[in-house]
Amino acid sequence: MRVTRINKKDSAPKAESKVDLKLIEPLIKKYKNKKGNLIPLLQGTQNLFGYIPPEAMLLLSRETGLKISDMYGVATFYAQFRLNPVGKHIVKICHGTACHVQNAKAVTEDLQNFLEVKDGGTTPDNIFTLETVACLGCCSLAPVMMIGEETYGKLNGKKAVEVIKEIKRKETLNQKKSLTENISKN
Amino acid sequence: MAQTKVIVGLGSCGIAAGAGKVYEELQRIKVADNLDFELKKTSCIGMCFKEPLVEIIDETGSYLYGEVDSKKADEIIEKHIVNFTPVKEYIVKSDTTETKFDHYFEGQVKIALRNCGYIDPENIDEYEARGGYQAIKKIANERIGVQEVIKSILDSGLRGRGGGGFPTGLKWKFANNNRSKEKYIICNADEGDPGAFMDRSVLEGDPHSVLEGMIIGAYAIGASDGVIYCRAEYPLAIKRLNIAIAQARDKGYLGKDILGIEGFDFDLYIKEGAGAFVCGEETALIASVEGERGMPRKRPPFPAVSGLWRKPTNINNVETYANIPWIISNGAKEYAKYGTEKSKGTKVFALTGKIKNGGLVEVPMGITIKDIIYKLGGGIIDDKKFKAVQLGGPSGGCIPEYLSHTIVDYDSVNATGAIMGSGGMVVMDETTCMVDIARFFLEFTCKESCGKCTFCRVGTKRMLEILTRITEGDGREGDIEKLEELAYQIKDGSLCGLGQTAPNPVLTTIKYFRDEYEAHIRDKKCPALNCKKLLTYEIIEDKCTGCMVCKRGCPTKAISGEKKMPHFIDQELCIKCGDCYSKCKFDSIKIF
Numbered sequence: 153m154r155v156t157r158i159n160k161k162d163s164a165p166k167a168e169s170k171v172d173l174k175l176i177e178p179l180i181k182k183y184k185n186k187k188g189n190l191i192p193l194l195q196g197t198q199n200l201f202g203y204i205p206p207e208a209m210l211l212l213s214r215e216t217g218l219k220i221s222d223m224y225g226v227a228t229f230y231a232q233f234r235l236n237p238v239g240k241h242i243v244k245i246c247h248g249t250a251c252h253v254q255n256a257k258a259v260t261e262d263l264q265n266f267l268e269v270k271d272g273g274t275t276p277d278n279i280f281t282l283e284t285v286a287c288l289g290c291c292s293l294a295p296v297m298m299i300g301e302e303t304y305g306k307l308n309g310k311k312a313v314e315v316i317k318e319i320k321r322k323e324t325l326n327q328k329k330s331l332t333e334n335i336s337k338n
Numbered sequence: 339m340a341q342t343k344v345i346v347g348l349g350s351c352g353i354a355a356g357a358g359k360v361y362e363e364l365q366r367i368k369v370a371d372n373l374d375f376e377l378k379k380t381s382c383i384g385m386c387f388k389e390p391l392v393e394i395i396d397e398t399g400s401y402l403y404g405e406v407d408s409k410k411a412d413e414i415i416e417k418h419i420v421n422f423t424p425v426k427e428y429i430v431k432s433d434t435t436e437t438k439f440d441h442y443f444e445g446q447v448k449i450a451l452r453n454c455g456y457i458d459p460e461n462i463d464e465y466e467a468r469g470g471y472q473a474i475k476k477i478a479n480e481r482i483g484v485q486e487v488i489k490s491i492l493d494s495g496l497r498g499r500g501g502g503g504f505p506t507g508l509k510w511k512f513a514n515n516n517r518s519k520e521k522y523i524i525c526n527a528d529e530g531d532p533g534a535f536m537d538r539s540v541l542e543g544d545p546h547s548v549l550e551g552m553i554i555g556a557y558a559i560g561a562s563d564g565v566i567y568c569r570a571e572y573p574l575a576i577k578r579l580n581i582a583i584a585q586a587r588d589k590g591y592l593g594k595d596i597l598g599i600e601g602f603d604f605d606l607y608i609k610e611g612a613g614a615f616v617c618g619e620e621t622a623l624i625a626s627v628e629g630e631r632g633m634p635r636k637r638p639p640f641p642a643v644s645g646l647w648r649k650p651t652n653i654n655n656v657e658t659y660a661n662i663p664w665i666i667s668n669g670a671k672e673y674a675k676y677g678t679e680k681s682k683g684t685k686v687f688a689l690t691g692k693i694k695n696g697g698l699v700e701v702p703m704g705i706t707i708k709d710i711i712y713k714l715g716g717g718i719i720d721d722k723k724f725k726a727v728q729l730g731g732p733s734g735g736c737i738p739e740y741l742s743h744t745i746v747d748y749d750s751v752n753a754t755g756a757i758m759g760s761g762g763m764v765v766m767d768e769t770t771c772m773v774d775i776a777r778f779f780l781e782f783t784c785k786e787s788c789g790k791c792t793f794c795r796v797g798t799k800r801m802l803e804i805l806t807r808i809t810e811g812d813g814r815e816g817d818i819e820k821l822e823e824l825a826y827q828i829k830d831g832s833l834c835g836l837g838q839t840a841p842n843p844v845l846t847t848i849k850y851f852r853d854e855y856e857a858h859i860r861d862k863k864c865p866a867l868n869c870k871k872l873l874t875y876e877i878i879e880d881k882c883t884g885c886m887v888c889k890r891g892c893p894t895k896a897i898s899g900e901k902k903m904p905h906f907i908d909q910e911l912c913i914k915c916g917d918c919y920s921k922c923k924f925d926s927i928k929i930f
Binding site: 247286292293294303 | 350351353354355386387389529530531532533534535538570571572573609610612613614615626627628629630631632647688690691692696697728731762764766770775778779782786788
């Protein structure tokens with residue numbers, strides 16, 4: 153079924169929330185009192201924060217009069233919405249028919265083992281979130297995964313892990329760079 | 339002398355294959371070497387297996403180059419543009435010479451895809467130059483009445499290309515018959531079937547044809563507002579649609595008193611889907627546009643009577659709308675020339691899976707499945723044995739090799755137990771396990787069931803459990819019968835198409851591949867050697883060199899043996915991870 157129950161443990165806020173609710177204001181202005189505004193509001197919120205923070209839902213409800221229960225119902229119904237923060241890079245592995253036939257499962261397993269997360273999970277360093285999706289529409293390049301806007305085709309487990317390693321290497325470099333910059337500033 | 343054009347195919351699949359980098363490289367060369375050619379963008383021509391594609395049109399003709407990377411791009415420009423000698427070995431299609439891929443286009447009739455890969459989708463002038471917006475102009479100039487438009491669509495025999503196959507003209511007639519001040523027209527671009535991407539291709543390659551189709555539809559039913567419900571997973575399609583809508587407004591194809599037709603006001607907007615397969619069903623889609631959970635409603639009343647905001651609404655899918663302008667411009671008779679008695683015109687298929695030439699093909703109805711796979715698709719990868727073809731995605735079924743003479747039309751495909759669906763055609767070879775495919779689709783529908791109807795919500799879950807245990811070697815006698823019983827109950831007890839068709843993949847695989855199910859259940863074997871838990875790994879003594887690679891990698895230490903002596907796998911300890919098989923360099927591990 154589409155709706156999956158969320159464990160209390162999972163839904164508890166993981167980190168001190170640093171959500172700037174002011175960002176939502178233009179969104180509310182745009183959609184307030186319009187028919188069918190619930191989904192665009194949630195989509196807009198997610199575009200701002202990468203997920204839908206509980207406090208954003210409360211604010212939306214206060215400002216627009218939409219019911220929190222309706223919002224929560226919609227947010228848990230559609231695959232697009234997330235209620236938890238995600239990593240910097242979302243790795244979407246295609247599990248469409250063409251990819252399945254070309255052994256997408258092996259790609260997923262290798263990535264899960266490498267990142268040590270399950271489907272939908274985020275790595276502890278908040279760099280990667282792993283997701284399996286139904287179809288990215290690049291069937292002739294199967295198996296496929298998508299990271300950000302970039303699509304990688306004709307994969308196997310090894311190639312996919314290489315891509316991740318490369319991104320990770322860049323991230324660590326960036327981190328080091330900003331660290332040294334901070335130190336030199338201070 | 340006309341300027342030479344260099345056109346890069348920048349559809350989603352082209353970009354994924356690296357067309358973006360090729361475009362940048364071409365731009366760099368053009369500037370660096372100060373070359374005189376026009377660099378342009380287009381979308382997918384359907385030859386996905388040869389992406390990235392670059393076409394050069396000069397005064398001698400057109401030359402389409404396949405599998406172009408930055409290096410090849412350099413070479414092609416150097417030889418073709420600078421030295422006027424086309425690089426024959428990379429040409430995949432040309433109007434001057436024959437290539438070994440010509441069979442891919444022979445037998446295709448491009449109506450819905452008429453402009454895909456030929457125009458810049460972000461430029462309305464190019465659409466107009468190829469006859470675009472002539473259909474709506476014809477209606478305005480010749481003062482063609484509403485009833486006449488509907489009659490044309492009825493006479494053309496066009497049926498819903500989203501999978502249902504309901505006559506489009508009839509749908510329009512119903513929506514027209516209902517009197518209301520407000521009426522809506524919706525384009526269903528929530529292409530959710532895994533393995534289907536023709537609607538994405540049309541939206542990315544020729545968005546104006548869909549807009550024109552909707553404008554004509556709006557005229558016919560009397561709608562003033564339109565919605566395109568598009569998957570959020572198609573960002574490029576949404577971007578190009580937005581550009582197209584803005585251009586159409588500027589040119590007066592959208593707005594008030596369109597093209598001088600008095601009282602014909604129409605405008606439309608895009609609504610991004612939020613990721614739910616069930617929203618492909620029209621009443622669920624309407625619920626989603628209204629901002630609710632996408633759950634289907636009871637029909638009747640049909641959307642033609644009470645749809646969006648309880649007003650008469652007409653819903654068609656992308657490919658259906660893309661056909662409309664062609665029919666109005668060329669006449670219903672011309673369209674009905676193609677196809678069979680009950681299924682007229684053409685259908686676009688996304689040919690994927692274990693096929694040599696995968697991509698998008700548009701064929702006249704009535705062609706056999708075999709012809710699509712062998713004549714257009716070039717046969718099976720590695721020339722393996724063709725086993726089955728999956729049509730219609732999670733709502734469809736698998737058609738076995740011995741029925742591949744089946745012709746493509748709504749009724750013939752339905753007779754096999756599959757459905758035409760939106761046009762996904764996934765080819766499977768001898769290494770695909772049919773029980774696993776059935777399990778795969780059930781997993782999908784189980785996850786995507788909205789949960790409203792008990793049989794669909796619980797029934798698909800129970801079916802999935804049974805299928806999972808069969809593929810894991812725990813199948814029991816009576817499981818097949820139980821699957822069949824559940825399948826018919828789910829079909830009867832579900833409100834919408836999702837539940838009514840969810841058991842189809844299981845029923846068709848049981849019908850045509852019952853022996854595979856029985857092998858899994860009785861012999862605990864997977865004939866396609868796909869279900870891991872049912873495999874046995876054994877070392878062939880004669881071939882084993884005793885290199886110890888498998889022994890070192892085995893996670894459960896199930897492999898024993900001395901250096902340079904044949905090794906041995908302890909079946910009790912083996913967890914069938916396949917690590918030894920993938921690591922052995924001497925092919926000395928056999929699976930059965």
